[in-house]
Amino acid sequence: MKEKLLLFDIGGSSIKCGIWENENLLNLDNIQTPDSWDEMKEQFLIVFNRYNDVPFSGVGISCPGAVDTENGVINGISAIAYIHRFPIKKAFEELFGLPVSIQNDANCAGLAELWKGNAQGASSACCMIIGTGIGGAVIIDGKLHSGHNLFGGEFGYQIIDSNSSTTLSEVGSPVKMAKNYTKQKADGTVYNGEDVFKFAENGDELAEKMRSKLLDALSLGIYNLLVSINPEKILIGGGISKNASLIPELKLRTENLLKDKGAKELDFEIQECRFFSDSNLIGAAYQYVLENT
Structure with missing residues (x-):
């Protein structure tokens, strides 16, 4: 062009x-x-x-x-x-x-991946953009699918706890995780998601608990996309996607969920988005x- x-x-x-x-x-x-x-x-x-x-x-x-x-x-x-x-x-x-x-x-963000990024050549993909909330895009047969009410890709609205009606955006957001960590530490410092991940890797029990809860929530969200849309690829975007441990952790936890629920033959790939x-x-x-x- x-x-x-x-x-x-x-x-x-x-x-x-x-x-x-x-x-x-x-x-x-x-x-x-x-x-x-x-x-x-x-x-x-x-x-x-x-x-x-x-x-x-x-x-x-x-x-x-x-x-x-x-x-x-x-x-x-x-x-x-x-x-x-x-x-x-x-x-x-x-x-x-x-x-x-x-x-x-x-x-x-999904269109960028479809055009020039990691969704090129994929039959279908879901781009999950993780930030203050969880948004994204659904791509099927090389086209963006916005949905009947333009709500396609609003993955954060998934309810992942029926008892409390907690949504994926409420539990899977690193921004909300960091705010919760800051509140519980109450030491006068304002922490971000990157801090919490680093502290977890260094043995901070509170940080590890919060990190694990976030990863479990995101994996459950990905599981729901896999069994409902069955995309070839799941692409993860947002600042958190730069963390080297994120993709392997999400893949392992998602595979365990699929195995536990009898869908272990479901084939998929998880990658970070190419563009930030x-x-x-x-x-x-x-x-x-x-x-x-």
Whole structure:
């Protein structure tokens, strides 16, 4: 693709900006998420005008929420209330005077893996993006499947404890695990998920207990995907995927669950996602390609 695309990855606290050109991504800016729609349009135009020396062909946008790509509306809820429930795609096209595509951020991560990453060539894959919550994407026969109500990939809503109605996002999030560890240690230090994993490896009993609980939850979530969707690959994304012990641990625990429940012949592969912080921008570029070629 020879086109030059301007890309935005809208997050709750910051927005990443990039350019896709000659099959390469150039990261440009990281701006604070504005407080209003008018401010967002103003900031986007500043970026657009700054890098439009060679004219852009179009704009690709990754964002939170249940994105209706057909009607150009972001449904659901997110930390950015003002982007929801109006024809935002049309508004962006009028702002830039160019074709615009929009897609959910977790779906963009899945599209990046399908296009250029570890889902290439796979008959089917589930991308599980692990962070504050658990999101993701479902890919079947080389296509993104968003579901009847655009809820495909919302793996974090799985209830993994029927007694308490606890969801995967509540127990499988390293961010929530770290907050819980910080609260229980109560030593004045704020810890993150990477800290808890490191402490567990060094023999900290509390950290190991919390790490094991998180891994059990994630493995149960993966098990549910394997027996319901039966993908060829499970791809793990988010900062936690950089931990060297994560994939082997998840594979072992998932295999044990399958064996215990009589499904040990089920064949699957677990890998980390190829792309990390760039995945949403790359996926936004691919969404644009899908809509405009």
